[in-house]
Amino acid sequence: MSRPVVDVRDLHTHLVTRWGTVKAVDGVSFSVGEGETLGLVGESGSGKSMTCLSLLRLVPRPAARILGGQVWLDGEDLLAKSEAEMRKIRGRRIAMILQDPMSSLNPVFSIGMQMREAVALYHGLRGRGLAARAAELLAAVRIPSPAERLRAFPHQLSGGMRQRVVGAMAIAAPPRLLIADEPTTSLDLTIQAQYLGLLEELQERHRLALVFVTHNLGIVARICDRVAVMYAGRIVEMGPVRRLFTRPAHPYSRALLESIPRLGARAARLTAIEGQPPDLARLPAGCAFAPRCPSVMDRCRVETPPETVVEAGHVTRCWLEAPGAGAPAGGRPA
Amino acid sequence: MSALLEVEALTKHFPVRRGLLGRATGLVRAVDGVSFTIDAGTTLGLVGESGCGKTTTSKLVLGLERPTAGAIRFQGENVLALDRAQLRRYRRAVQAVFQDPYASLDPRMRVGAIVAEPLVINERLDRAARRRRVLELLDLVSLPARAADLFPHEFSGGQRQRVAIARALALSPRLVVLDEPVSALDVSIRAQILNLLRDLQQRLGVSYLFIAHDLGAVAHMSHTIAVMYLGQIVEWGPADVVAREPRHPYTQALFAAALPIDFDTPREEVVLSGEVPSPLRPPAGCRFHPRCPHAMARCASEEPPLRPHATRQVACHLY
Amino acid sequence: MPAEPGALSLPGLDVPAAAPRRGWRPPRFPLAVIGLFVAAAMAAPLLGLPDPHAQALRDRFKPPGWQEAGSWKHPLGTDRLGRDLLSRIVWGARVSLAAGVLTVLVASAFGAAVGLTAGYYGGRVDATLMRITDATMSFPVILLALILAVTVGPSFANVVTAIAVILWARYARVIRAQVLTLMQLDFVAQARIAGAGAWRIITRHLLPNTLGTLLVLVTLQIGYVIILEASLSFLGAGIPPPTPAWGSMIAEGRDFVTSAWWVSLFPGLAILLVVLAFNLLGDWLRDTFDPKLRQL
Numbered sequence: 001m002s003r004p005v006v007d008v009r010d011l012h013t014h015l016v017t018r019w020g021t022v023k024a025v026d027g028v029s030f031s032v033g034e035g036e037t038l039g040l041v042g043e044s045g046s047g048k049s050m051t052c053l054s055l056l057r058l059v060p061r062p063a064a065r066i067l068g069g070q071v072w073l074d075g076e077d078l079l080a081k082s083e084a085e086m087r088k089i090r091g092r093r094i095a096m097i098l099q100d101p102m103s104s105l106n107p108v109f110s111i112g113m114q115m116r117e118a119v120a121l122y123h124g125l126r127g128r129g130l131a132a133r134a135a136e137l138l139a140a141v142r143i144p145s146p147a148e149r150l151r152a153f154p155h156q157l158s159g160g161m162r163q164r165v166v167g168a169m170a171i172a173a174p175p176r177l178l179i180a181d182e183p184t185t186s187l188d189l190t191i192q193a194q195y196l197g198l199l200e201e202l203q204e205r206h207r208l209a210l211v212f213v214t215h216n217l218g219i220v221a222r223i224c225d226r227v228a229v230m231y232a233g234r235i236v237e238m239g240p241v242r243r244l245f246t247r248p249a250h251p252y253s254r255a256l257l258e259s260i261p262r263l264g265a266r267a268a269r270l271t272a273i274e275g276q277p278p279d280l281a282r283l284p285a286g287c288a289f290a291p292r293c294p295s296v297m298d299r300c301r302v303e304t305p306p307e308t309v310v311e312a313g314h315v316t317r318c319w320l321e322a323p324g325a326g327a328p329a330g331g332r333p334a
Numbered sequence: 335m336s337a338l339l340e341v342e343a344l345t346k347h348f349p350v351r352r353g354l355l356g357r358a359t360g361l362v363r364a365v366d367g368v369s370f371t372i373d374a375g376t377t378l379g380l381v382g383e384s385g386c387g388k389t390t391t392s393k394l395v396l397g398l399e400r401p402t403a404g405a406i407r408f409q410g411e412n413v414l415a416l417d418r419a420q421l422r423r424y425r426r427a428v429q430a431v432f433q434d435p436y437a438s439l440d441p442r443m444r445v446g447a448i449v450a451e452p453l454v455i456n457e458r459l460d461r462a463a464r465r466r467r468v469l470e471l472l473d474l475v476s477l478p479a480r481a482a483d484l485f486p487h488e489f490s491g492g493q494r495q496r497v498a499i500a501r502a503l504a505l506s507p508r509l510v511v512l513d514e515p516v517s518a519l520d521v522s523i524r525a526q527i528l529n530l531l532r533d534l535q536q537r538l539g540v541s542y543l544f545i546a547h548d549l550g551a552v553a554h555m556s557h558t559i560a561v562m563y564l565g566q567i568v569e570w571g572p573a574d575v576v577a578r579e580p581r582h583p584y585t586q587a588l589f590a591a592a593l594p595i596d597f598d599t600p601r602e603e604v605v606l607s608g609e610v611p612s613p614l615r616p617p618a619g620c621r622f623h624p625r626c627p628h629a630m631a632r633c634a635s636e637e638p639p640l641r642p643h644a645t646r647q648v649a650c651h652l653y
Numbered sequence: 654m655p656a657e658p659g660a661l662s663l664p665g666l667d668v669p670a671a672a673p674r675r676g677w678r679p680p681r682f683p684l685a686v687i688g689l690f691v692a693a694a695m696a697a698p699l700l701g702l703p704d705p706h707a708q709a710l711r712d713r714f715k716p717p718g719w720q721e722a723g724s725w726k727h728p729l730g731t732d733r734l735g736r737d738l739l740s741r742i743v744w745g746a747r748v749s750l751a752a753g754v755l756t757v758l759v760a761s762a763f764g765a766a767v768g769l770t771a772g773y774y775g776g777r778v779d780a781t782l783m784r785i786t787d788a789t790m791s792f793p794v795i796l797l798a799l800i801l802a803v804t805v806g807p808s809f810a811n812v813v814t815a816i817a818v819i820l821w822a823r824y825a826r827v828i829r830a831q832v833l834t835l836m837q838l839d840f841v842a843q844a845r846i847a848g849a850g851a852w853r854i855i856t857r858h859l860l861p862n863t864l865g866t867l868l869v870l871v872t873l874q875i876g877y878v879i880i881l882e883a884s885l886s887f888l889g890a891g892i893p894p895p896t897p898a899w900g901s902m903i904a905e906g907r908d909f910v911t912s913a914w915w916v917s918l919f920p921g922l923a924i925l926l927v928v929l930a931f932n933l934l935g936d937w938l939r940d941t942f943d944p945k946l947r948q949l
Contacts, residue, residue: 043520158609159384188383189547190606193591197605215521218550218593245595259525261554263577263594269532270554272525276490292522396846425848438839442861452847501843 003075004031005209006055006094006177011069013047013054016062019281024050024064026233029307032177032209039224039241040213041256045280047233048213052179055211056094057086074176091121095170099182101162105154111138111165112150118169137168140205141198160191164198174206181213196223217260221245226313229253232278232288239314249316251293287319295320337371337407338541339395339509344368344404346390350614362613364390366565367404369640370558372509375535377542379556379573381549381588385613386562388545392511395543396430397421409508426456429502433514435494439486445472445497446482452504471500474537475530492523499530503538511543516551528555549592553577561585564613564621571646581648583626620651628652680937686930690923694746702740703727705897709735714913730915733905738915741897742923748898749927752812752882753875760817761871764824765863769855771825772832783829789822794881795888802890812882812891820874827870831863865942873935876928883924899924
């Protein structure tokens with residue numbers, strides 16, 4: 001097994017808010033190989049965005065701090081690097097695409113100027129060569145008439161186009177790892193379909209490791225190889241997409257999958273998850289999902305479950321799966 | 335089955351004004367000849383992407399905008415010809431719940447006052463009767479009585495939507511326009527709210543105009559689905575028919591893009607090329623023809639009317 | 654969105670106590686200074702101070718109490734006509750504070766009304782009102798006050814009028830901008846859907862949501878108005894003598910700055926302290942209620 005492109009081990013990032021210290025990322029570990037796509041799924045407050053920012057060491061200071069763990073990128077620990085070294089890595093070896101393309105692009109500069117900046121930075125090109133490379137990149141993301149588009153301004157492009165431009169800048173280097181944080185949430189459905197196809201194409205061409213953050217399980221099913229489900233700062237289940245979707249091990253994953261209305265099945269009632277998303281400043285002892293879990297046991301309220309292997313490549317954090325598990329209170333559907 | 339709401343050839347054009355004197359230089363054809371009906375106690379799902387006109391349609395139904403042309407008939411009466419008093423009655427019968435749970439509740443008012451506001455404006459109840467009704471409404475949406483004395487910021491997004499739903503039901507409306515009611519909520523909360531909406535429909539017999547981009551939610555909630563593109567309806571029919579066997583190429587692409595999470599259902603990949611054109615300059619003929627994988631010569635010049643086909647209505651030259 | 658602390662849990666579960674207070678540190682210095690001046694101003698007749706109008710030419714230009722030639726009978730010294738400076742400053746506080754508060758209240762009430770109307774109705778109403786507002790804002794206050802002083806004669810009423818007549822425009826602008834933002838929010842549309850008319854929407858929904866901004870603006874402007882009033886009095890177009898007013902007191906001591914420096918200095922210090930206190934209070938209010946107003 002070749003070395004993964006990125007290997008995160010026991011990452012901890014804390015955030016100081018006026019309601020107390022929040023463990024935004026609480027012992028997260030995962031790895032992504034070349035050409036592989038890992039989906040990072042979770043709701044607001046689950047820690048998925050903070051995890052990505054931690055990989056780039058761009059957590060909002062001084063409120064947030066990375067407290068521990070390791071982030072290995074091609075064998076180098078990013079958490080041990082200096083800020084100057086990180087600057088060379090950001091954009092060049094790790095790139096990130098954010099949700100709102102309007103804020104990723106500077107509204108007062110033309111597309112060309114912004115792309116040139118990215119390209120010049122990584123390749124040291126100038127003048128004609130620079131413009132040509134920028135146009136090449138735009139063509140790679142399927143933007144029609146790329147040379148003319150260089151002169152356009154962000155507000156003249158549609159949302160889908162802007163996301164493509166952002167994508168073009170992201171692969172300018174090209175990087176080893178691309179993190180996409182909900183890049184299609186603000187796009188129309190048909191545009192989203194185009195964009196996902198584009199991401200797959202780019203990934204294959206450059207053998208990128210792709211981390212795709214989303215709350216949309218449909219997207220995960222479409223383009224991810226593996227998926228990690230996050231809840232309250234921890235990964236509660238991780239495994240191959242097909243396996244996790246058909247035989248979820250963690251009650252949260254299961255409840256999430258069951259609560260999503262499906263096309264063509266006008267079932268009588270959706271299975272709703274009771275309760276509210278957790279208040280990260282006041283997490284209960286034990287498993288964070290315990291207050292809402294249909295299969296909760298006494299142990300869950302007291303001790304945090306460790307990571308257990310369900311099958312090769314499929315792990316979860318749940319007392320139901322831990323060796324020597326007791327009988328669950330609610331029972332698990334067969 | 336009596337039609338509660340009938341919309342016929344509804345049209346809304348917005349002039350684009352430029353210059354110091356605000357001369358009209360163009361026309362945004364936001365809604366261009368839309369017709370549909372909603373029966374009592376049923377849900378019509380309205381789907382489409384940005385610029386399709388679904389939000390404008392909902393505003394026309396709610397009376398927040400006046401149509402440029404076309405008719406809206408509610409319980410048989412022409413809404414546009416109503417006098418003041420009748421219009422008030424119409425307003426009471428048609429209410430709304432909007433997308434953003436943080437913007438739809440006045441942050442300075444307590445929840446009890448928010449829910450009671452429609453009653454205060456429209457009915458002559460004394461304070462005690464109002465309070466009783468408010469508690470009744472809160473109970474309908476599964477909020478505890480104590481909620482009435484709290485402010486919106488003390489609630490989570492899902493709970494605020496419940497408050498918004500309670501307020502919408504205050505005047506016992508016949509039709510509630512739901513404009514993306516769960517899009518801004520966490521995934522784990524959406525099912526709660528959708529279940530609540532369905533329960534309320536069964537209990538109260540209220541109809542919904544359900545607008546959402548989450549096609550799964552629309553298919554789950556709706557009895558009929560209408561698909562809009564650039565101000566027009568391209569397909570309209572029973573929900574499972576439209577969702578499972580869409581006929582219009584745009585509907586097919588849309589539902590293909592909806593990305594179900596079932597691995598067993600075979601899915602056809604229909605990826606559209608190009609961008610959604612602007613409603614300022616819709617293409618000639620069939621508005622979808624520049625992006626349609628099945629476009630024929632005819633499509634560039636002739637606009638297809640909405641015709642019945644295979645238990646639904648489609649506007650496409652293929653049929 | 655993560656559940657805010659104090660959020661209800663549902664359904665049927667118990668409601669926890671109200672949301673915890675944020676770090677609430679009231680601004681002690683500004684409140685103390687303002688409190689002191691307000692208290693002194695209101696209690697002026699009861700403080701047992703010498704009559705501010707009483708002239709005693711024998712005692713003119715007495716230096717402050719801690720100086721050699723001074724005495725503690727006149728702690729801050731006396732002016733050109735032998736009037737006690739401390740007493741005049743305290744009585745002057747009544748004038749300055751009254752002018753400041755009254756002017757600002759009148760201007761803000763009118764300005765807010767204009768802003769709310771313009772923001773709510775939009776279209777031509779808005780355009781017309783804003784044009785009037787812009788024209789007003791460009792008119793210099795001092796000039797207007799001088800004109801009034803020359804034509805009608807200087808008085809307290811003239812000062813308040815002259816300033817308020819121009820000041821309201823600032824409020825109108827700010828409130829209108831905020832109303833425009835509020836109008837985008839769904840709860841206004843919801844009120845319309847519920848059948849609310851213009852009056853109800855403006856008074857019940859828009860106005861309460863602008864009160865925070867108004868409060869900040871009012872507080873920040875009181876200092877400005879006090880300085881304006883002092884300037885007018887200094888120029889002789891404000892509060893006419895013999896009523897003690899800080900501005901005219903500074904003017905009276907203008908020719909003696911090197912010899913009897915205390916006559917101009919102490920009123921000046923009073924202005925400085927009060928205006929500074931109001932500005933700090935306004936900053937704190939702004940930061941607490943609406944950090945978006947930071948550019949004010």
